[in-house]
Amino acid sequence: MGVKHELELPANLEPMTRHPKVPGPGEPMRVHHSMCFGCGLDAPVGLRLNVTAGEDFCVTATMPVVDWMQGGPGVIHGGILSAAFDEVMGNASILIGVPVVTVNLEIDYAKPIPLGSTLRFTAEVLGKSGRKVYVRSQAYLDGFEAPVAAAYGIFVEINLRKHFEGYKEGAVKAPQG
Numbered sequence: 001m002g003v004k005h006e007l008e009l010p011a012n013l014e015p016m017t018r019h020p021k022v023p024g025p026g027e028p029m030r031v032h033h034s035m036c037f038g039c040g041l042d043a044p045v046g047l048r049l050n051v052t053a054g055e056d057f058c059v060t061a062t063m064p065v066v067d068w069m070q071g072g073p074g075v076i077h078g079g080i081l082s083a084a085f086d087e088v089m090g091n092a093s094i095l096i097g098v099p100v101v102t103v104n105l106e107i108d109y110a111k112p113i114p115l116g117s118t119l120r121f122t123a124e125v126l127g128k129s130g131r132k133v134y135v136r137s138q139a140y141l142d143g144f145e146a147p148v149a150a151a152y153g154i155f156v157e158i159n160l161r162k163h164f165e166g167y168k169e170g171a172v173k174a175p176q177g
């Protein structure tokens with residue numbers, strides 16, 4: 001079985017522009033929160049994904065698949081892969097300059113992904129309609145031509161300050177050194 005789904009896009013997609021202040025192609029995307037499970041460097045446990053800006057509305061990332069990511073014996077946990085897709089696609093949305101949160105995430109798991117391998121991700125914003133941003137991502141492994149997993153996400157634009165108002169931030173930081 002390969003990657004099955006296609007995201008149904010609405011007919012009323014709007015023209016998008018890349019935000020002038022986002023990193024240029026080849027440059028690292030910024031960590032959006034130091035305690036984020038996906039990208040934060042102070043999170044006690046996390047993916048610490050380095051996402052790189054690409055051309056237009058695209059980003060790329062790599063992720064070593066390490067032992068603590070295990071689900072079934074010797075392979076990645078599906079939830080970890082889902083979190084990685086979420087982070088990579090959220091970063092793609094940043095390229096159009098809108099703060100977003102995920103409202104819908106669909107994953108195709110096409111192949112088992114072994115511990116010790118390195119996943120390469122690509123993600124691109126497919127379109128925007130009102131507050132909704134549609135994003136697609138694919139994950140690749142060396143030795144396979146086709147993606148080993150793929151994801152579609154719908155992200156919704158939020159008012160950052162209002163959205164997180166009243167929540168208590170996690171205070172546990174990773175040990176230094």
Ligand SMILES: CCCCCCCCCCCCCC(=O)SCCNC(=O)CCNC(=O)[C@H](O)C(C)(C)COP(=O)(O)OP(=O)(O)OC[C@H]1O[C@@H](n2cnc3c(N)ncnc32)[C@H](O)[C@@H]1OP(=O)(O)O
Nearest residue numbers: 032086087090091099100101102103104130131132154156
């Ligand atoms: C971490 C974030 C930091 C930000 C930095 C950048 C990210 C970087 C990377 C981060 C990566 C990690 C990121 C994370 O992990 S984010 C963490 C996981 N996500 C959340 O916690 C989000 C929880 N949800 C909400 O808070 C509310 O639902 C929000 C505020 C988003 C919308 O509630 P609100 O009352 O304001 O608006 P609305 O209900 O009218 O909805 C608005 C539109 O959206 C459409 N809709 C809604 N739900 C769905 C759905 N399930 N499928 C399809 N469409 C859906 C809806 O029909 C409507 O469309 P339209 O009628 O206008 O056409």
